[in-house]
Amino acid sequence: MTIEQMIARQQELLNAARSAGRNMTREEAAEFDSLQRSIDAARAAGAGIAHGGQSSTPAAPANNTPEGQRQQTPAAGEGGNGGQDPQNAQRAIEAERQRIRSIEDLCTEFGLDARSYIDNGSTEEQVRAAVLEHLRSQHSPVATGIQVTDTQEDKFRRAAADSLLMRSGMTLERPEDGARSLMGMSIRDLAIECLQRDGSSESNLNRRSSDELYTMMARGFYNPEASFPAILDQTIEKAYKEGYRKVAVTFDKFTKKGSLKDFKKHDNYYVAGPVGEFYEVPENGELKHDIFKDDKLPQRQLKTYGRQFTLSRKAFIDDDIGLVTSLPARYAAAARKTINKQVYQILINNSNIYDGAALFGKEHKNLLASGTGVTQEAMQTMIMALANQKDQFGESIIINPATIVVPSGMKFDMYTLFFSPTINTSDNTQAVNPLYQYRDSIEVVEDPTINALCGGLGNVMPWFLIGDPGDTDFIEVDYLNGQEIPNIRRMEAPGQLGFIWDIYLDWGISVMDYRGAVKNPGIKVDTKLKLV
Template identity: 65%
Template sequence: MNKKQKRQQKMLRQQEIVNAAKTAGRDLTAEEQSEFDSLQREIETLTSEIEAEERQAGVAGQTPPAPTPAAPQTDPAAETQRAVTEERNRIRSITTICRDFGLEADTYIQNGSTVDAVREAALEHVRQHGAPIPAQGRATVTESAEDKFRAAAADALVMRSGMALANPADGARQMMGMTLRDLAIECLSAEGHSGLNRRSSDELYGMLQRQFYNPTAAFPAILDNAINKAYVEGHKTVAVTFDQWTKKGSLKDFKTHDNNYLAGPVGEFLEVPEGGELKHDVFGDEKLPTRKLKTYGRQFTLTRQAFINDDIDLVTRIPAKYAASARKTINKQCYQVLVGNPAIYDGTPLFSSAHMNLLAKGTGITKEAVQGMILALQNQKDQFGEAIIIRPAIIIVPSGYMFDMYTLFYSPTINTEGNTQAVNPLYRYKDSITVVEDPTINALCGGFGNVMPWWLLGAKDDTDFMEVDYLNGQEIPTIRRMETPGTLGFVWDIYLDWGVSVMDYRGAIKNPGIEVKNPINLA
């Protein structure tokens, strides 16, 4: 095989990689992209070598061909059979190449083209109609006109509802004026239906409903795409705080995971005298709490009336609100653990004197209280009686405490009892301790006028206080379209699997707090 044939084979392999990704409706995987780039480098090397050889041949002249040896005597019947076999192989190879590259095989078969000539024609076709070697050296899967229309229509629905998109699809802004009826007519017309403008919105909706399970139908796919983008935006932008102080975990199933053990600390290094023996170390284990996932979700419908009324909110804002609701639900569950103080894996309330993580008397935001909580956090011991080095990192407070917190940490000096200025020892923590304020705490405590606690937590890297587990790490809700008998409309399910677990009480200190008065005086 000469260098040109090798180059052709490598280019054909590149096209096969791109075709496989396009057929699956996806981008290239990391492995495919790596192979594609490797082939590209080899193609460029072969091209340089071929061009160099051609230039050299042009200067030096072609080497005269070697004399052809006399042909041996052959059996005419055997020669005929060989010719038939070669022709069959030629037709089979040409048919395969043309099928893979969308060419008409009959033309090449009838005019006697060789397999190499058909390969050249296929490569030329690739160069003119979606070459596998983009200018930037990266492979991309070309979208069809239908794919582009669906993407633009979905983005138009999202933007029409008032939601901003960073990079809307081409043509999306021009389609923002289309109603659901206009979009339905556009989709049905592209699928071969006629006379749609004379049909009522109710008739159009009936036609769309019959497409529910058709995987190639455009209108349901556009709705799915728009809803997906809307609920991802809602999930991303909702104002929650639990992920600032909890760890994210992952479980692969819904079983109760109760066989997690924590290995004990290694022993201290002991001096080994000359000629002495090393002492064998013995480890201990302690069981950690169980973890378990639960499923949470809701369902909503684009009803027949909503379609006729052109209610875009049911396609965009409602899914976004449900996605935000999932995050808010997790946020509330995490704070319910802090405020409710349930018994944990050892049968003792999370914050208690037994755990050495509860102040005996609640206070407001004072220097003495914060210093005491820092000392209590740093003097915790692990399950094996060894000191833990925990850096104070997060203070969680209800709404109304934030102002005092900033005054406490951002003032370089403080007033002493003698009314003199002194260095504020907490000023050094202003960049290392984050204050998290969440009104969820206020609501769980009954609102202003009630006693509200606050907490000091250690750095996530030092201790594992609370963990939110997701099924296979998936923290964005899943959405799927389904059919509900007796429902006039397109129905979607939104659901997410998660579990909240206290992993180690040593990672937090609780101040029972004092009554928080309403700072807003309303008539």
């Protein structure tokens, strides 16, 4: 195709768009640009042919509207080749190219289809407005322009971590693609694969002993680009989160979760007191001034708890996958169990609290004088003791019973007490059970931690009625910045052969208000039959 033919084809594309009152489509614009590149190349090679002493570069739309296209179409006879000004035509071509590029960039960044906006002649500003409307309708934040995409190496590391977890018997809801195909790999095989991916110059890694491979792995311990330590980190992190989530504890059923930002003692926690009652104001009488009070609540403070475990050189050589999966999960579970035990120690030990008196006692009117088993009379007394508490300022408060906390072995009697519509009395064998109405509003929590703290079966064990957290705070468990999942950090200890991890968590437990619970000293708890 000669230059004249290429220019004529460009003009046909422009005329077709103008006749339809639109801009060129994406296909037309692509063909136009291809022709222009061929024209420029031909001219650079000296193959151009002059037309009437002037360039015959055709015009393209100067702006993005059909009206702009029509305004830029000169009358017949105004310049060579249909009246086109070469300089204006070149500027119009560049403007159209820039419009298309800008629209494609915007639509790609925000997940929109650019074709429709290019074909209908939308301006860049119109496309920006469409993007904002799309984001508003999706309730999404405006993107910053920075996109983070996963590399193949990232995907491999996640797949390898999931394969180790599944190999250990852990069930994953959504394992990474490719994880199942890696399940047959031993730790040694995985180490070789990682060394190869990291660009190792060794050509015969399969011939290396496991001890030699371990030494090579250890060299990359502090290398952030090394695959093997990163895979272990991801595996251990998922394992301990799973262990933390599945551990059976009960403290969070009757305590409140809190958050502190540092390790200082927080003793500026005040509760506002009630305002005074309204008094009748006689005609021409004066309003009486009221002074309200506030009261300081107990201090709260965080402490750090943690342990350390090691994937030793021996475990690496022995392909002991359990140390990478089950051990972190057990330590994470231990963190939750430690909190659970500390909460129950507060209930059982009955130490002095923020006001200098024992948590349960005469001063607080929250301790039954004598212990009982699960009886209607005991429950009625405890519910009334909870409901008749007064706040810090002597005002009556309403605390609804929400949770009964009992040792293992006492829950059976609780079910009988709450789920029987009728009970036997001295006068009536089918009397209405007044506690039946509480069957759905009071949760029974049974925890063997009470049994263990009291010395096991055959000993006297207390049980407790705890009020609704919405009515009053009883015990609060605070975490640093609200983070309740343990932290994990890989490190190296001098003199130890192995990959070492620290696992730690920051928490603090505080009795916030003794009015939130009533204690029954209890009775001996034992099984009906003796065990061998």
